[in-house]
Amino acid sequence: MSLHLSQLKVGYRPSRAIQNLNLPSIASGCLVAVVGPNAVGKSTLMKSLAGLLPYWGKALLDDVELSTLTPTQRIQRLGYLPQTLPQATSLVPYEFVSSALRVSENSSKANLDAALEWVFDRLGIRALAMKPMTQLSGGQRQLVGLAQVLVRQPRLLLLDEPTSALDLHWQLSVLEAVKSDTKTRHTIALMASHDLNLALRFCDQVLLLSPTGALALAPPAEALTPEYLKMAYGVNGRLEYCSKGYPFVIADTTWRSG
Amino acid sequence: MGLFISWLRWFSLLALAFFSVSTWAAIDATDLAGRNIHLKQPPQRIILGESRYLATLAILDKDQPLRRIVGMLADLKQIDPGTYRQYQAKFPTIANIPLVGHTSADSFNLEQALLLKPDLAIFGLEGHGPNARHSRLISQLEAAGVPVVFLDFRQDPIRNTVKSMALLGKLLQREEQAQRFIDFYEAQLARVLTALPEKGGAKTPTVFLHSRVGLQALCCETMVRGMMASFIDVVSGQNVAQNRIPGSAGVLNLEFLLADQPDIYIATAIGSNAGEHPYIVLGAGVSESQAQNSFDHTLQDSHLLNLRAIKSGHAYAIWHHFYNSPFNVVAIQVFAQWLYPQNFQQLQPEKTLATLFEQFQPVPLDGTYWISAKVVSQ
Amino acid sequence: MTSLASNRLAAEYRTFIVNRVLWLFGLSLAVVLSFLTDIASGPANIGILEVLSGLINPDFLDPLQRIIVWEVRLPYALMAIVVGAALGLAGAEMQTVLNNPLASPFTLGIGSAATLGASLAIVLDLSWFGISHDYLMPISAFLFACGASFLILLLARFFGANVQTVILFGIALMFGLNAVVGLFQYAADAEALQQIVFWTMGSLARADVSKATLVAVVVLLCFSWSLTQLWSLTTLRSGEEQALSLGIAVSRLRLVVLMRVSLLTASALAFVGEIGFIGLVAPHIARMILGEDHRFFLPGSLLSGALLMSLASILSRMMLEGVIMPVGIVTALVGIPFFIFLIIRRGREGGL
Numbered sequence A: 001m002s003l004h005l006s007q008l009k010v011g012y013r014p015s016r017a018i019q020n021l022n023l024p025s026i027a028s029g030c031l032v033a034v035v036g037p038n039a040v041g042k043s044t045l046m047k048s049l050a051g052l053l054p055y056w057g058k059a060l061l062d063d064v065e066l067s068t069l070t071p072t073q074r075i076q077r078l079g080y081l082p083q084t085l086p087q088a089t090s091l092v093p094y095e096f097v098s099s100a101l102r103v104s105e106n107s108s109k110a111n112l113d114a115a116l117e118w119v120f121d122r123l124g125i126r127a128l129a130m131k132p133m134t135q136l137s138g139g140q141r142q143l144v145g146l147a148q149v150l151v152r153q154p155r156l157l158l159l160d161e162p163t164s165a166l167d168l169h170w171q172l173s174v175l176e177a178v179k180s181d182t183k184t185r186h187t188i189a190l191m192a193s194h195d196l197n198l199a200l201r202f203c204d205q206v207l208l209l210s211p212t213g214a215l216a217l218a219p220p221a222e223a224l225t226p227e228y229l230k231m232a233y234g235v236n237g238r239l240e241y242c243s244k245g246y247p248f249v250i251a252d253t254t255w256r257s258g
Numbered sequence B: 001m002g003l004f005i006s007w008l009r010w011f012s013l014l015a016l017a018f019f020s021v022s023t024w025a026a027i028d029a030t031d032l033a034g035r036n037i038h039l040k041q042p043p044q045r046i047i048l049g050e051s052r053y054l055a056t057l058a059i060l061d062k063d064q065p066l067r068r069i070v071g072m073l074a075d076l077k078q079i080d081p082g083t084y085r086q087y088q089a090k091f092p093t094i095a096n097i098p099l100v101g102h103t104s105a106d107s108f109n110l111e112q113a114l115l116l117k118p119d120l121a122i123f124g125l126e127g128h129g130p131n132a133r134h135s136r137l138i139s140q141l142e143a144a145g146v147p148v149v150f151l152d153f154r155q156d157p158i159r160n161t162v163k164s165m166a167l168l169g170k171l172l173q174r175e176e177q178a179q180r181f182i183d184f185y186e187a188q189l190a191r192v193l194t195a196l197p198e199k200g201g202a203k204t205p206t207v208f209l210h211s212r213v214g215l216q217a218l219c220c221e222t223m224v225r226g227m228m229a230s231f232i233d234v235v236s237g238q239n240v241a242q243n244r245i246p247g248s249a250g251v252l253n254l255e256f257l258l259a260d261q262p263d264i265y266i267a268t269a270i271g272s273n274a275g276e277h278p279y280i281v282l283g284a285g286v287s288e289s290q291a292q293n294s295f296d297h298t299l300q301d302s303h304l305l306n307l308r309a310i311k312s313g314h315a316y317a318i319w320h321h322f323y324n325s326p327f328n329v330v331a332i333q334v335f336a337q338w339l340y341p342q343n344f345q346q347l348q349p350e351k352t353l354a355t356l357f358e359q360f361q362p363v364p365l366d367g368t369y370w371i372s373a374k375v376v377s378q
Numbered sequence C: 001m002t003s004l005a006s007n008r009l010a011a012e013y014r015t016f017i018v019n020r021v022l023w024l025f026g027l028s029l030a031v032v033l034s035f036l037t038d039i040a041s042g043p044a045n046i047g048i049l050e051v052l053s054g055l056i057n058p059d060f061l062d063p064l065q066r067i068i069v070w071e072v073r074l075p076y077a078l079m080a081i082v083v084g085a086a087l088g089l090a091g092a093e094m095q096t097v098l099n100n101p102l103a104s105p106f107t108l109g110i111g112s113a114a115t116l117g118a119s120l121a122i123v124l125d126l127s128w129f130g131i132s133h134d135y136l137m138p139i140s141a142f143l144f145a146c147g148a149s150f151l152i153l154l155l156a157r158f159f160g161a162n163v164q165t166v167i168l169f170g171i172a173l174m175f176g177l178n179a180v181v182g183l184f185q186y187a188a189d190a191e192a193l194q195q196i197v198f199w200t201m202g203s204l205a206r207a208d209v210s211k212a213t214l215v216a217v218v219v220l221l222c223f224s225w226s227l228t229q230l231w232s233l234t235t236l237r238s239g240e241e242q243a244l245s246l247g248i249a250v251s252r253l254r255l256v257v258l259m260r261v262s263l264l265t266a267s268a269l270a271f272v273g274e275i276g277f278i279g280l281v282a283p284h285i286a287r288m289i290l291g292e293d294h295r296f297f298l299p300g301s302l303l304s305g306a307l308l309m310s311l312a313s314i315l316s317r318m319m320l321e322g323v324i325m326p327v328g329i330v331t332a333l334v335g336i337p338f339f340i341f342l343i344i345r346r347g348r349e350g351g352l
Helices: A042-050 A071-077 A093-104 A109-122 A138-150 A168-185 A196-202 A226-233 B002-025 B051-060 B075-079 B081-090 B092-096 B110-115 B135-143 B157-171 B175-193 B227-234 B254-260 B288-299 B320-324 B328-339 B349-360 C003-040 C048-056 C063-097 C110-123 C133-159 C163-187 C190-201 C209-227 C230-236 C240-245 C250-272 C278-290 C294-318 C327-349
Strands: A002-010 A018-021 A031-035 A055-061 A078-081 A156-160 A188-192 A205-210 A213-218 A235-241 A247-254 B027-030 B036-039 B046-048 B069-073 B099-101 B120-124 B148-151 B206-210 B221-223 B249-251 B264-269 B315-319 B370-372
Touching: A002 A042, A002 A188, A018 A042, A018 A213, A031 A042, A031 A168, A031 A196, A042 A055, A042 A078, A042 A156, A042 A188, A071 A078, A071 A093, A078 A138, A078 C240, A093 A109, A093 A138, A093 C003, A093 C230, A109 A138, A109 C003, A138 A156, A138 A168, A138 C240, A156 A168, A168 A188, A168 A196, A196 A247, A205 A226, A213 A226, A226 A235, A226 A247, B027 B157, B046 B051, B051 B069, B051 B075, B051 B081, B051 B157, B051 B175, B075 B081, B081 B092, B110 B135, B135 B148, B148 B157, B157 B175, B157 B227, B157 B328, B175 B328, B175 B349, B206 B221, B206 B227, B221 B227, B227 B264, B227 B320, B227 B328, B254 C063, B264 B288, B264 B320, B264 B328, B288 B315, B288 B370, B315 B320, B315 B328, B320 B328, B328 B349, C003 C048, C003 C063, C003 C278, C003 C294, C048 C063, C063 C209, C063 C230, C063 C250, C063 C278, C063 C294, C110 C133, C110 C163, C110 C190, C110 C250, C133 C163, C133 C250, C163 C190, C190 C327, C209 C230, C209 C250, C209 C294, C230 C240, C230 C250, C230 C294, C240 C250, C278 C294, C278 C327, C294 C327
Parallel strands: A031 A188, A031 A205, A078 A156, A156 A188, B046 B069, B046 B120, B069 B099, B120 B148, B206 B264, B264 B315
Antiparallel strands: A002 A018, A002 A055, A205 A213, A235 A247, B027 B036, B221 B249, B315 B370
């Protein structure tokens, strides 16, 4: 399985979010962090691939053009987590997740129950399952939203800022869950994020977007070089390694050209 | 110097003449709202808060009832088109009288009214036009030098009809004519009052007054205070809605009527044109057969048919606008006869109405103003 | 993923379901009881047993009682139930698709449109093709209500059916329509004005069994139709983007639901006049006791609406013996304090 993006344009004219994206093929089992400054088109890219916005060019998943998928095929293969948090309604997470499953699948009740059981365990949010969403924190709701995506076990995960509302514990926990999902089920995950260090820590590849286009799709250490950081974010930064050998980004000063 | 004296002489003569004329012409009275009215001279330009008062004015000025009217509301034409057509046939200029409003106080256009330079505004204590509660409008009119006078044939018709007519006679300097009407009215009313049995006696019939039949598909609107409810009271009838409905009118539960079974059913007719279903058609220009048809049509397929009063032929309909007219004495006589037929065999309300039209109206009596339902066989 | 583990959450949720089913059952029971109370109370003292026997076998009652039970009380009580159900269902669906707990058929001007239709029939004193005035008023009200919803749908479709667009169009439409109704009232003569006023007060007394049956059929059809979209509606409560990502055509869903809401509202209001608050309050009651799983929320709101309306119907005839208060006034009087209570509660708890 692979995801192949070429000559991809997303967003509307005249100022398309992404003009011409050509990437090497992304292999299954790969967790890709999509990083870049604000307004560079991360969310637009996610939405376009998820089928909520149009795109132009090629986006092939297993050699099938995403835009040609029927809605049913699309929700079987793609799981999209929007940046906006799920609403605080009087639904309980169990219903919240199961309704997503019912809408998209025609499986037996036993299978549905099992899938629900699995996802609540996977994300470690079993204790929340029967509490109304109104009583959950923003972060907890974000987890439930993620459960809604993961429960369908899609081939391609498109996660838009999945950790934005989470504390440290849950950030790691979610990333571990997503990473292990990509590894065990051989899926592909694209995760838009502002947190470079989290990306470095968990991702196999980093897709660095800059206002002038994609700068790199490469392993973290190769993508987040001082040169690229300067071009993408306009900062003087460097990659350091901690005592355990994990890389992390330190931004020193802002940088102005000229 | 001689010139000056002759000027002085002329001036004092003029002043004297003016003074004497104005004292002779000034009118003071108390209206039906208990307000003091002071008119410097007899009114010549009158605004009517209800054009249904035209017929009232005609009682005092049979030949030229429209002479002093400079503006009015549109209620006569809208609500009682039968009478309006009669007047229009005799006085085509009625259509040229400027309208100062539609059929409600809210539609009263003060500016339009003032442009007509009225010297008197005649309003009703309550009703469709501006009433005694519109204090701002009243003070505006008075500030503009237009005296406002209130009449009433509706809130307390039995007591206020005579007072209203006397007041109007005084204001319009038609006291003699007003007195003639009042004498006739009181005599006719007395014919009822003197022959009535005691109220509350064993034989007091219960009456259901079904107001404005057909106005709403729902059953059953009725009146309990003032208006036609007063007629039931004055003829010693027991209004079944009495003490049930707060205010002056309301909707009775049909089931209550079916369970309680009033002795007499009286409907009020608000239709004016034949075939105007679902209203009962009565009033000027309506033939007896048209009236009968409309009444029968109304009762057809109605649950009211289960009222014993209707089955047994104690069901009647009356022209709705008697409730706001000095001719209410006719309705009172009719009610008296319906409630106590044996006490009032001699009474001839149709003759009373005919006399009223003949002596006090510029238009002839031409129409049916009340009717009995045909007895429905079980 | 052992089967034992997989039973745990499902089992836990089952107690939830059982609870809600019980609530639904309780609500249904309350509706039935209220209906029976409604039909058994009135100035003519007919015992509840007699009424019940009379309903099963009309010959049990004497002719007058038969008329009272079958022709006076039954239509009134039935109409209350079906109109309440229609408004409750319409309100629930509307609040979901507009994602707004303050939405109701009246917020979007559908109620005002019905009033305009009725006013038009009253003022112009129309009688087409020999249809009697009695039926023409509801027909005209229905056509106008449908027209108003169609206009909203059209505008929303043209400019994008997002929530704000629909609500703003609706509010603009409501004010516009109210102005036109005002114009009609101005032009109306006193009798017509009275009729319009009575219409806006709402009354069940215009009911008869055939009208109630008609509304009941519409409620049944619309409810069955909404059953096919239960999961989509529940998922829509997660959020619009979430629903979109799950392949739900949200705009289309919104249009279909608004169409259904118009149909329900128009047919209910056509026969009883303006009755507010039921469409607003019933969904809140259902949400409080049943949550927002639409499998329970929709029938719950339908039943709450029916119950509220039935209670209002009882109250409207009990407040003054022998007298009928317009039921619209009663629902509003009962509804306002309740609604304020809900708002306060909502303010304390936060969230929708």
